[in-house]
Structure formats: C-alpha cells, structure tokens
Amino acid sequence: MNHLPHLNHLRSFEAAARSLSFTTAADELNYTQSAVSSHIRSLEEFIGRPLFVRFARSLALTSLGEAYLPTVRYALAQVDAATEAIMSPRHDRRVVISCPISLASNWLTDRLTAFAEVHPDIAVTVHGRVWKDEDPEVADIRIVSALANDLPKSATVLWTDRLRVLAAPDAVIDGGPFAAPAQIAKAGLIHNLGRPDYWAAVGRHFQLDTLDPRGGTRTNSLNVAMEMAARGNRLAVVPAAAAAPFIARGLLIAPLDDVESPWVTALSDESLLATREARLLHAFLASGAEP
Structure with missing residues (x-):
C-alpha cells in the first residue's frame, strides 16, 4: 500500500513512547537522538496531528499518541515474530x-x-x-x-x-x-x-x-x-x-x-x-x- 508510514518511524515512535525519551529511544535503536526526533516529526506530519507533548525536560503522549501506541506495538511485535521465525534455522x-x-x-x-x-x-x-x-x-x-x-x-x-x-x-x-x-x-x-x-x-x-x-x-x-x-x-x-x-x-x-x-x-x-x-x-x- 502507498499510504503507510515508514517502519523505522514507527519503531522510533514506539521506543520513545515506551521510555518517554528521545535519547533513550535513540540508544535502544542505535540511532542518534536527532534521527529519532526527525522520525517522529515525520510521522506526526504524515498523520497530521502531534503524538507527543514536548516539555523543556520531558515528554508526554497526546491522547492520539496513547490511542495509536497499542496498535503500533502489536504490529511491530508481529513483524518481529515473523522475522525471528524466518531467520531461525529451518526444518528441511x-x-x-x-x-x-x-x-x-x-x-x-x-x-x-x-x-x-x-x-x-x-x-x-x-x-x-x-x-x-x-x-x-x-x-x-x-x-x-x-x-x-x-x-x-x-x-x-x-x-x-x-x-x-x-x-x-x-x-x-x-x-x-x-x-x-x-x-x-x-x-x-x-x-x-x-x-x-x-x-x-x-x-x-x-x-x-x-x-x-x-x-x-x-x-x-x-x-x-x-x-x-x-x-x-x-x-x-x-x-x-x-x-x-x-x-x-x-x-x-x-x-x-x-x-x-x-x-x-x-x-x-x-x-x-x-x-x-x-x-x-x-x-x-x-x-x-x-x-
């Protein structure tokens, strides 16, 4: 489909939503903090609404972000599970x-x-x-x-x-x-x-x-x-x-x-x-x- 966000942007959103920190998410995903911030900004532009409330020293999810997070987390878990199964040693x-x-x-x-x-x-x-x-x-x-x-x-x-x-x-x-x-x-x-x-x-x-x-x-x-x-x-x-x-x-x-x-x-x-x-x-x- 042509109307889906990039998978990397969703991974950055899920990690940042879990830790409420772009820096922590960047360390987890092996990105720079600016890359995670850019991913999430691009995702918000794609959706057309903010996913985070940005304070001076902290983050919080908007109501839209809270509603979006469970579906994104479930979808990423499916992708990860399928990839792990495929990469595991196969039976003949x-x-x-x-x-x-x-x-x-x-x-x-x-x-x-x-x-x-x-x-x-x-x-x-x-x-x-x-x-x-x-x-x-x-x-x-x-x-x-x-x-x-x-x-x-x-x-x-x-x-x-x-x-x-x-x-x-x-x-x-x-x-x-x-x-x-x-x-x-x-x-x-x-x-x-x-x-x-x-x-x-x-x-x-x-x-x-x-x-x-x-x-x-x-x-x-x-x-x-x-x-x-x-x-x-x-x-x-x-x-x-x-x-x-x-x-x-x-x-x-x-x-x-x-x-x-x-x-x-x-x-x-x-x-x-x-x-x-x-x-x-x-x-x-x-x-x-x-x-």
Missing part, C-alpha cells in the same frame, strides 16, 4: 509464504488447509504482511495485490480482482434495505486508504455522478472496513476474495453486481523458489486459485 520441509494480512485470513487459510491434506509433511509459515516496504527475501513465496501494469513479467496472476459493495443484512440505506446502486450515493462510505480508487471504480460502473469518494470513514485494513460495515448503516467496497467469508457467515450482504477492478492478485517473482517444497506450494496456489 518448511515453506514461508508472505501475503497481505486480509487475504491471508480470508482466502489463504482455506487454500493451505487443502494443501496440508495433500502434503501433510510440509510445514508452512504464513507471514501476514502489513507493510509494503518489507524485504522481498523474507519469504519463499510472496502473494501481492497490485495494478496489473505494475507486476513484473515473472509474476503469476492468480485472478483479476472483482469488487463487491457490502452492507450489513439489516442495514437501512436511504430509508430501506440496501438493494440498488442509487442508494450508494446516499450512504456513509468506508474507504480503504491503500485503495482510494475502489469507490471511484464503483461510481463509474454504476454511473453514479454524485458519488463523493472523499467523504466517510477511512481505514488501512479491509477486515476493519468489513467489521465496520457489519455493525452499522455504512457501505464498504472490498475484493471478492476478502469478502467471501463474511458473506458466507451471514455478516454482510453483496446484493449488487460485482465491479471490475484494475487490481490483480498474483504470485510474485519465482526467484526464491529454491526448494521442492516451495515449488509444490507455488504450483498448488497457482492452480484453481480464483475464489
């Missing part, structure tokens, strides 16, 4: 796969369950990817969501994304249940920060000239967008692969036709398929992959 038959976390939880789990039935002796480690700027060598296999024109020639396209407009089964949109494209323009919209063109694609498809793609709630997580839609009278637009489990469990409905998307889901460069086990999993995912 282990494969590491990196995948956007929403796709990992809503599509990949079923595929890996099916793979385990065929190859029970191959252990798979899933790295649910949060940050775009990860090292590409973090995994044997990488699943990516990207614009078709941005993919390398060596990538294997699994499917072209189809977008679904989602609502809670009991949602009331413009005075009635959600059933028609015209209601979209009257509804609260939930936006994904990494895919600002999703609602624009919906507007073009249904010829909604009055659709405002700028208003509404925003999140960088497809799962969070769907959870919010399931709890109120707001609409989310999500790729079909991610939406399918929520629809199957009756948490959301998608009464309108699917919308074509310029985004594709693909297996990226095959240069890391160094083992037979990785090649087997790669071939399995490439076959019959479309949700």
Whole structure:
C-alpha cells in the first residue's frame, strides 16, 4: 500500500513512547537522538496531528499518541515474530509464504488447509504482511495485490480482482434495505486508504455522478472496513476474495453486481523458489486459485 508510514518511524515512535525519551529511544535503536526526533516529526506530519507533548525536560503522549501506541506495538511485535521465525534455522520441509494480512485470513487459510491434506509433511509459515516496504527475501513465496501494469513479467496472476459493495443484512440505506446502486450515493462510505480508487471504480460502473469518494470513514485494513460495515448503516467496497467469508457467515450482504477492478492478485517473482517444497506450494496456489 502507498499510504503507510515508514517502519523505522514507527519503531522510533514506539521506543520513545515506551521510555518517554528521545535519547533513550535513540540508544535502544542505535540511532542518534536527532534521527529519532526527525522520525517522529515525520510521522506526526504524515498523520497530521502531534503524538507527543514536548516539555523543556520531558515528554508526554497526546491522547492520539496513547490511542495509536497499542496498535503500533502489536504490529511491530508481529513483524518481529515473523522475522525471528524466518531467520531461525529451518526444518528441511518448511515453506514461508508472505501475503497481505486480509487475504491471508480470508482466502489463504482455506487454500493451505487443502494443501496440508495433500502434503501433510510440509510445514508452512504464513507471514501476514502489513507493510509494503518489507524485504522481498523474507519469504519463499510472496502473494501481492497490485495494478496489473505494475507486476513484473515473472509474476503469476492468480485472478483479476472483482469488487463487491457490502452492507450489513439489516442495514437501512436511504430509508430501506440496501438493494440498488442509487442508494450508494446516499450512504456513509468506508474507504480503504491503500485503495482510494475502489469507490471511484464503483461510481463509474454504476454511473453514479454524485458519488463523493472523499467523504466517510477511512481505514488501512479491509477486515476493519468489513467489521465496520457489519455493525452499522455504512457501505464498504472490498475484493471478492476478502469478502467471501463474511458473506458466507451471514455478516454482510453483496446484493449488487460485482465491479471490475484494475487490481490483480498474483504470485510474485519465482526467484526464491529454491526448494521442492516451495515449488509444490507455488504450483498448488497457482492452480484453481480464483475464489
């Protein structure tokens, strides 16, 4: 995604928030104090609001900083745990796969369950990817969501994304249940920060000239967008692969036709398929992959 802060800036924020000292954070992270201060200033500029109150001899978190810290800490712990697992000595038959976390939880789990039935002796480690700027060598296999024109020639396209407009089964949109494209323009919209063109694609498809793609709630997580839609009278637009489990469990409905998307889901460069086990999993995912 293009709308995420740098990982180093988040690490500096977490360390400084924990110690309430830029100097202590710099010592811990092996940065200079000015580097930590610059990281946090850049993060605050990115967010558009201060995270710290700076006193003459001390620091304190703003209310926004206090609210932001647990999520950042949890995400960094996930990154650290995944990296430690990948860097540890591997068993001979282990494969590491990196995948956007929403796709990992809503599509990949079923595929890996099916793979385990065929190859029970191959252990798979899933790295649910949060940050775009990860090292590409973090995994044997990488699943990516990207614009078709941005993919390398060596990538294997699994499917072209189809977008679904989602609502809670009991949602009331413009005075009635959600059933028609015209209601979209009257509804609260939930936006994904990494895919600002999703609602624009919906507007073009249904010829909604009055659709405002700028208003509404925003999140960088497809799962969070769907959870919010399931709890109120707001609409989310999500790729079909991610939406399918929520629809199957009756948490959301998608009464309108699917919308074509310029985004594709693909297996990226095959240069890391160094083992037979990785090649087997790669071939399995490439076959019959479309949700």
